[in-house]
Structures are given as structure tokens and as C-alpha cells.
Amino acid sequence: MKKSMESQTTKKGKNKHSTKKSSKKFKPTYDWTISEARALYESSKCNFDIDIIHYEDCIEGMRKLPDNSIDMVVADPPFGINFNGKEGIYNRDKNNVIEGYKEVEISNYSEFTNRWISELPRILKKSGGVWIFSGWTNLKDILFALEKNNLELINHIIWKYQFGVFTKRKFVTSHYHILFAVKNKRNYFFNKIEHYPEDVWNIKRVYHTGIKKNATKLPTDVVLRCIDFGSKPGDIILDPFMGNGTTAVVCKGAYRHYIGYEINKQLQEIIEWNLSKIKLGEFYTPYSERTNDKREKN
Numbered sequence: 396m397k398k399s400m401e402s403q404t405t406k407k408g409k410n411k412h413s414t415k416k417s418s419k420k421f422k423p424t425y426d427w428t429i430s431e432a433r434a435l436y437e438s439s440k441c442n443f444d445i446d447i448i449h450y451e452d453c454i455e456g457m458r459k460l461p462d463n464s465i466d467m468v469v470a471d472p473p474f475g476i477n478f479n480g481k482e483g484i485y486n487r488d489k490n491n492v493i494e495g496y497k498e499v500e501i502s503n504y505s506e507f508t509n510r511w512i513s514e515l516p517r518i519l520k521k522s523g524g525v526w527i528f529s530g531w532t533n534l535k536d537i538l539f540a541l542e543k544n545n546l547e548l549i550n551h552i553i554w555k556y557q558f559g560v561f562t563k564r565k566f567v568t569s570h571y572h573i574l575f576a577v578k579n580k581r582n583y584f585f586n587k588i589e590h591y592p593e594d595v596w597n598i599k600r601v602y603h604t605g606i607k608k609n610a611t612k613l614p615t616d617v618v619l620r621c622i623d624f625g626s627k628p629g630d631i632i633l634d635p636f637m638g639n640g641t642t643a644v645v646c647k648g649a650y651r652h653y654i655g656y657e658i659n660k661q662l663q664e665i666i667e668w669n670l671s672k673i674k675l676g677e678f679y680t681p682y683s684e685r686t687n688d689k690r691e692k693n
């Protein structure tokens with residue numbers, strides 16, 4: 396693993412990053428060749444099953460995990476807006492939407508949010524971080540639960556996408572929130588893989604017409620971006636709400652291990668199909684070899 400000295404200050408105390416010139420000299424904080432990344436993936440050790448999805452309630456599942464065992468959490472919880480994924484306004488072919496999306500009652504949302512978030516501090520490693528997706532309607536419950544459970548907020552990212560539902564008397568919602576919080580603000584993992592990574596991400600939502608799916612699939616690019624910045628090859632990444640298995644797919648493609656939960660057993664077939672199409676490591680390129688084009692696409 397190479398760790399660059401880029402983040403140090405100069406002798407005069409000035410931050411090297413302060414000029415545009417430094418963008419040409421930029422090196423990611425950590426980087427690995429493909430064979431190093433694969434070796435890290437193959438040498439990971441832990442005393443519970445990994446690269447597995449359990450079809451059960453995530454709160455019950457997480458209670459069975461050992462202390463300090465998870466490097467990073469990616470969570471895209473149910474929306475709490477009485478969404479069933481089959482609404483016509485979402486412009487979907489209802490026949491391609493898998494039944495059984497498990498929604499949470501709005502009246503229970505804050506209690507549910509606190510229950511699943513309260514499981515995270517115990518299972519996270521000391522340097523671990525959580526990346527939680529949220530619309531704006533229930534954002535306050537997630538922020539409140541993070542604070543209540545002593546998870547410290549590092550970034551509040553806005554994911555801007557190109558599509559929103561047509562409105563007549565209000566603005567069209569075309570963004571999502573991604574909250575990056577950690578167990579310990581003084582010692583958390585973050586790989587600065589870009590010179591100037593901003594907290595507004597422009598990533599298109601992908602519409603897979605004619606393919607069976609759960610109604611709320613995230614683009615692989617947005618999950619990959621979280622995983623690239625928030626973890627190392629070989630790390631263990633937990634997703635409590637697997638849906639279509641996007642986090643598992645990205646982990647397999649990026650030499651990370653996954654463990655996850657999904658309460659809707661009807662999604663098993665689609666998750667396994669999505670995983671079978673991905674080759675181990677196929678998304679991984681050493682960070683210093685990524686073209687500017689690729690780095691700046693977000």
C-alpha cells in the first residue's frame with residue numbers, strides 16, 4: 396500500500412493543496428495495484444461468514460455480529476413515505492417490479508431508524524464509517540439517530556440526479572442526501588482519491604427498462620464512489636437493506652467483502668443474478684491510474 400505525503404503542510408506551514416498547481420501533482424492518500432488489491436481481498440480474515448446475504452430483519456441479524464467487525468456501512472433504508480414502488484408517477488412498468496418491498500410506517504420511522512442505527516457503533520471497527528442514503532422527508536430522523544448514537548457527522552453530501560417527479564405547485568425534487576458519519580472523528584478511514592472532491596455529486600439514475608428489479612435500485616456509480624473513498628480492498632462492508640444487492644455487486648467488483656440483510660426473500664433470485672454478472676475486481680483500477688475524465692465524471 397502506498398501512502399502519499401501529499402496531505403502534509405510545507406515547512407512554511409502553508410497547505411500544499413491551496414494552489415491549483417497541486418492538482419497536477421495530486422496522489423491519492425492510499426493506492427494499490429490490481430495484484431495488491433486482490434491479495435488484500437484474498438487474505439481477509441474474520442470469524443463469521445462474509446460475502447453472504449441473510450434474508451432476515453437487519454436488526455436481528457446485526458445483533459449476531461461480533462463487536463468491532465465491520466469496516467464500513469452503506470445503508471439505503473426504506474423511505475417511510477408509504478412507497479410501494481408500483482406507483483404510476485414513478486413511470487415504471489409494474490410487471491417488472493418485484494413484490495414485497497418492505498416499507499416502514501411513517502409513525503414508526505423515527506423509532507425504526509433509531510433501532511437500526513443503534514446497532515452500528517458496537518459492530519463498527521474503531522476507524523469505521525457509515526454512509527446513509529436519505530430523501531429529505533425523513534432526513535431529520537436519521538440525523539437525530541446518528542447524534543443519539545454518538546456517530547459523528549463528517550460530510551452531508553448532496554447527490555444530484557437528473558430526474559424528478561413532475562410537480563405543479565412546488566419544485567421538483569431531484570437530489571438525495573448521503574450522510575457520512577464515523578465512530579471516531581480523530582481516527583477514521585478516508586482515502587482522498589481526488590484532488591478536490593466536492594460534496595455535491597452529479598450521478599445519473601439508471602433506468603433499466605425491461606429488467607426485473609426491486610423498485611429502488613441505486614446506480615452502481617454512486618455506491619462505488621462511497622466505497623472508493625470510505626474503504627480499502629479486503630475490507631468488510633455491511634448493507635442492512637440490500638434491495639437488489641447493489642452494494643454486494645459493487646463490493647465484488649471492487650475487491651471488497653460484503654455482508655447484508657434483506658427482509659424480502661423474493662429478491663434472492665434477482666440479487667444472485669446481479670452478482671453472477673459481475674467478475675471479481677472488474678470495477679477496480681488503481682486510483683492514480685484513473686483518468687481525469689473518470690475522476691471528474693461525478
Ligand SMILES: C[S@@+](CC[C@H](N)C(=O)[O-])C[C@H]1O[C@@H](n2cnc3c(N)ncnc32)[C@H](O)[C@@H]1O
Pocket residue numbers: 451452453454471472473474495496497498609611612613614635636637638639640641642656657658659
Ligand atoms: C431502499 S431499498 C434498498 C435498495 C438498494 N440500495 C438497491 O440499490 O437495490 C430498501 C430495502 O430494505 C428492505 N427492508 C425493509 N425493512 C427491512 C428490515 N427490517 N431488514 C432488512 N431489510 C429491510 C426492503 O425490502 C427494501 O428492499
